[in-house]
Amino acid sequence: MSTAFLLVCALCLDAALGEPGWLWSRIRHPAVMMGNVIGWLDKRLNQGGQRRLKGVAVVLLLVFGALVLGRVLALLGPVVEVALCAILLAQKSLVEHVRDVGEGLRTSLIEGRAKVAMIVSRDTRDMTEAQVARSAIESAAENLSDGVIAPAFWFLVAGLPGLSVYKAINTADSMIGYRTDKYRDFGWAAARLDDVLNLIPARLTCVMIVALSGQWARWPQMVADARRHISPNAGWPEAAMARALNVALAGPRSYDGKVRDLAWVNGDAPRDIGAPEVFRACNMLWRVWGLALGLLSVWVGVSFFL
Numbered sequence: 001m002s003t004a005f006l007l008v009c010a011l012c013l014d015a016a017l018g019e020p021g022w023l024w025s026r027i028r029h030p031a032v033m034m035g036n037v038i039g040w041l042d043k044r045l046n047q048g049g050q051r052r053l054k055g056v057a058v059v060l061l062l063v064f065g066a067l068v069l070g071r072v073l074a075l076l077g078p079v080v081e082v083a084l085c086a087i088l089l090a091q092k093s094l095v096e097h098v099r100d101v102g103e104g105l106r107t108s109l110i111e112g113r114a115k116v117a118m119i120v121s122r123d124t125r126d127m128t129e130a131q132v133a134r135s136a137i138e139s140a141a142e143n144l145s146d147g148v149i150a151p152a153f154w155f156l157v158a159g160l161p162g163l164s165v166y167k168a169i170n171t172a173d174s175m176i177g178y179r180t181d182k183y184r185d186f187g188w189a190a191a192r193l194d195d196v197l198n199l200i201p202a203r204l205t206c207v208m209i210v211a212l213s214g215q216w217a218r219w220p221q222m223v224a225d226a227r228r229h230i231s232p233n234a235g236w237p238e239a240a241m242a243r244a245l246n247v248a249l250a251g252p253r254s255y256d257g258k259v260r261d262l263a264w265v266n267g268d269a270p271r272d273i274g275a276p277e278v279f280r281a282c283n284m285l286w287r288v289w290g291l292a293l294g295l296l297s298v299w300v301g302v303s304f305f306l
Contacts, residue, residue, distance in 0.1 A: 001078050005300045007155055010085035011293050018092030030087060034171045038062070042176055042186070051185035059172065059189040066168040070161030081160050088167050090147035094140065095285050101136035102278035105129060112275075119143075123254040131253070133273045137281045138249050141205075141241035142234045144285055146170055149208075150201035152292065169193050195232050202233035206240040208288050213244035221266070228263040235265065242266035245280050247273050 019029075028036075041061070045054045074081055097119050105112035112132040117124040119139045127135070150170070155163040169190060176183050177191030206226070210216060222239040229235025229250070242249045242265045250265040 002300060002303055003156055003159055004296050004303065006078055006082050007085065007152055008293060008296050008300060009082045010089060010155070011091070011152065011289065011296070013082060013086035014089040014091050015289065016092075017086070018096065019090075030084070031167060031171055034168050035175060037065075038172050038175050046176070046182065046186040052188050055176070055186040056189040058186075059169065059193055062168045062172060062190075063165050063193075066164035067161045070159070070164030073164075074160040084160060085151075085155050085163060088151050088163055090143065090151075091285070091289050094143050094147055095282050098136050098140045098278060098285070099282050101132065102275040102282070105132060105275040105278065121255070123257065126254075129274050130272050133275065133278050134247070134249050134251070134271075135253075136278045137241060137245065137247065137273075138234075138238055140278075140281045140285055141209075141237040141249075142231075144288060145202045145205040145233065145237045146198055148289065149205045149292065150198055153201045153204065154197070156296075166197050169197055198233040202236045205288070206236035208291050209237060209240035209244050209284065212284070212287050212291060213240070215240070215243045218243050225263075225265045229265065230262055238265050241281065241284065242269065244284055245277055246270065247277050 038058075041058050045051075045058060073084060097115075101112060101115040101119070104115035109127075109129055109132070112129065113124045113127050116127070116132045116135050116139075120135045122135065124132070124135070151163055151166055154166040158165075172190035173187070173194035176187035177194060178184075178187060206222065210219065210222070215222075222236075222243060225239040225242075226235035229238065238249050246266075246269050248264055248267050248269045248271045250262055251267070251271075252259055252261050254260070
C-alpha cells in the first residue's frame, strides 16, 4: 500500500475517533511516553557546564531512537502504521479544544478563561473576551500546522520513522525549547531542529488557508506579518487565519506576570472578537483537513491508474 493511501486512512481514523479517553486512561499515549523520556533526560543532563552540547546529544539520541522505533513498528504492517499515524495526528482533538473555548465564552468570561488556559501557556486570569478568543484562534492556527499538517507531511515524506522523529522533536521543543535561563542552552538544539522540521509545513498550512479563503491579493501583507512574528513558523498560519476570519491576532500578552509587547497580525482588522470568531476558526480547521484529504485522495487515485 502507498504511504499516501495509509495517510488518507489515518486522517479519517483520527477525525472519527480523536483521542478516546477510555484508551488513554488504560495505557500511555505515545506522546506521553516521549515526554517521560525527555523529562528524564532533562532532569539528569540539564545541569552543570556544556549544556548546549548536552542538549545536542539529547536531540541526536531522540532522532536515532525515533528512527529505529519507527522503522521497527512499520515492520508490523499497514494496520499498525495507520493506527499509530492516527494517534499522532491531532485534528479532532484540536477542534474539540478550540470549540470548548468558544462554548466557554458563551457561558461566561470566567469559563472561557478556564478553557483557553488548557491550550495556551500565557497568563489567562485577567484576559478580556477578545483576548481569550484571539488566544484560541492563534492556538488553532499554530496547532493546525504542527499538530496536523506537519505530522502528515513527515509521514508522507518518510513514513512512520519520519513521523516519529517529528513528534519526538516537537515534543522536546514544547518541553525544553524555551528562551529561559534554564533552557536557553539545553533546549537550543531541540528548538532549532523543530524550526527546521516545521519550515515547509507552516508555509503549506498558510497556503491552504489562503486557497480556501481566497485571500491571495493580501499575500504580501501576510508575508510581512509572518516575518515580524516572534516565531519563524507560527506567524505563517496565523497571518493566513487572521485574514480568512478578518480579525486581528497576536499583539501584547502576558507570560509569568510580564507583559510582552508583540507585533499585531492583521492589526487593522477588528480586535473586539468573541465566540463566533472562535467557531469560524473551527470551521476553517475542518476545511483545511478536507482539502488535505481531497488532495491526497486525488494523489492516491492518480497513482492507482498510472
